Amino acid sequence: MSDTAAVLEKPRLATPEAQKPQVKKEAPKPIGPKEQKIAQKIDIDVKAKADPDKILQEIAGGVLAELPPVPEGMTRLYRYEEAGQKFVVTPDNVEAKHVNPVPSGWALVAKEGNGQFSGQVVSGRVNFDSAEAAIASIPEIETGRWFTKERGTLYGLDSATDVPRDEFYIDVPTPDLTTYGHNPELSHIPEHMENEFLVPAEVARGKLSIPSSSARVNLHAGENTQEITETPENQTDSFGRISENISALVNRIKSGEGDVEQAKQVLGKLLQAREDLYRDVAQAINPDIQPVEEKANLYRIAGTEIYGSIISVMDATPALGINRQLAERIKMKLPANGETISGENLPPKALMEASVVFSGSSAQDRIQHYPGDRDMQEYVRIQASTPEEAASILARGIQGSVDQKIEIVTSDGEKMTLNFSEMKLGGTYPEDAQLPSGDLKIRWTAQEVKQGYKEYKTKSGEVKRIALEQACLNPQVLKVDYIGVTEDSVMEVTKQTIIQNTPEKGDDSMTNDPGQASAFQEVYFDNPSTFGLIEMTYDPDKFVQYVNIMAEQVKAYSKGDHMNGLKVAKRLYNLAKAEGNTALSQEVAQIFGTDATKANQLVDRLNVSMLAQKKGIDVSSQQTAITGQLRELLAGSTSPLAAEALAILDQGEIREDFDKLRGISVSIVNSEYQKFLSEHPKVAAKISAILGS
């Protein structure tokens, strides 16, 4: 472009003064108290040389002024101005990096000579084979060229450049397509904060591979403006603001301060408002997450049948799918010949529906590299008229799922044998029972389940029976334990059954649903909406209950003999996630990958192997393998406790000293945990806050 052309490209001369609209003269009115307050505030602030942006923000209602800090390790990306054709990013701008895409468009940012970043946007999407290729295209924009886009190819005005595609996209979210930019009546964005979202800075900077439909992370903001990592910690964002308000409300509700019901209503709305923002954060952390269409609070892991809330699927990976066979096999089922209920012949599925889900650390394979047991929950719905009918159906469902040995081949080819250990059902023994161990809980063997009753002796020596159906009338606890044996390991596999509904006639004695918030940490292998399992993570009561439970458990495992740093970390991780403090949660997650955690898992498995031996299951080769791994880990440890543990292992027979070994293992974990806290002050501060609450 010639100099002359450049000059003539400048905006036209502005409207002459005479043509500007004149200020309408208005008659003075008495000044109201609100007006007086604002005027005085402006007067004081202007004289004090306060930032005019801040003063305007206060007048505007504090929308922008109240934003809280961005958590460490996160950065904020948002669009901020009109749907123009140009946007600017200033590296030292305290407001963070701005990205201003147009609807259906994409944007690239280039650094200019004056230190600013500017770029242009065009309609469509461009695919690059690498971040470097995308960045390499930026100088082209600096020359002032405009690009049009065709699939797989990036065109300049002067020449076309073929760009391989498919590895990742530059894509711009346009959630407000109908109201923003395309509506000529809108002269400015209705709300600045509307399109904000947080991503971890580390993720934003890295090479991205995000499905286009969910791409909320703008490469140009993360990748080419390295300054994002220099974003001051006191930067603000709506996700953080909402999460802080959520925590404040929870505290108010817990303390009973003010109008609790109103606080709960607000909490529910905030949790709902947070959902979309949370999705952006979670997708940045775990790009496999996809929303399930038409289900506002349901997500899945791409390409799998793994479902859950946004908070739970954040920690699931496709690898979790290998447990599907396990879940399917131990699920309650009725014989195929159906049943007559109220004169109607119903197929088994109409009488009983069950779904087995993974919960706790078993459902968090993205971050839990050394999980303990495989914990499952089973949800059951029974179609029955009376409690007796329901108990009868439940008893047959239990019998249909329980076997002394169950062979499973997981989808990755791993073989596992489930050995029935015990089932708890029916509450406690009658008072006249003779119980040598003093344990009142009724426990069932596989044989007893199959035959449909168990026998016990009364104090007078008489043998009496408890029928399975009778026990099923009192299913307050229904839990089955297995010992899972693979080629080189042994682990406990547990399934707790929750009966969700009540018979048509009768009270709720047949249900045992504790009503706890499970959506925060359960992963489903079937679409839970078909089973009525969608539990909202924005139910205020369940949210308060969940964060309370997590906080109480943090306290419980931080004290005296119960002190267990790993258990504290697991609860804190879940708590931070629920509270929306994903930066803190990801920091806490680091402890799950340590050698101390792995050693702890191996000691647990050694314990299960001894239990297996007690029950006559041959797990000698697995025990040798576990011991070998543990020995190797301990030998590499610098902890003085490791030598003590090694000495116990070297004795050969560890059964007698196992409690000591477990104690040492916990001590090693606790020592690692204390070290972790000293190196992670934010985590330590959070723990202190919980313990002091």
Added chain:
Amino acid sequence: MDSEEYRKKIELDILRIIEEKLQKGQMDADRAKAIARMVLDKLHPPLSLEYIYQIVPTLDDHFSELTDAVLPVIKDHDEELKNLIANHAEKLIKQGKIDEATKVLKQATENKSVQ
């Protein structure tokens, strides 16, 4: 004055107008709030001088009270453009490109008159 200082100066001018109108009972709190939001929307940093010159003349489209803050900016812009065009024309004349210089001046005048 760089663009950021200029932007803040305009905001200060607007604040003074709001204060004055409020004190005189010529503006109520809701209108002050609406103006503040509009200004924050339109003058959200960072802005180049060029963008400021484009956007500020629209501030009083719906809030005529702001004309007193807008006019100085229009004047500044006019002045800058005049200087730019004059300097460029002078440069062309010195290079002997009389026709091109005439064209520049003519086109600038036409642009102004169109508006």
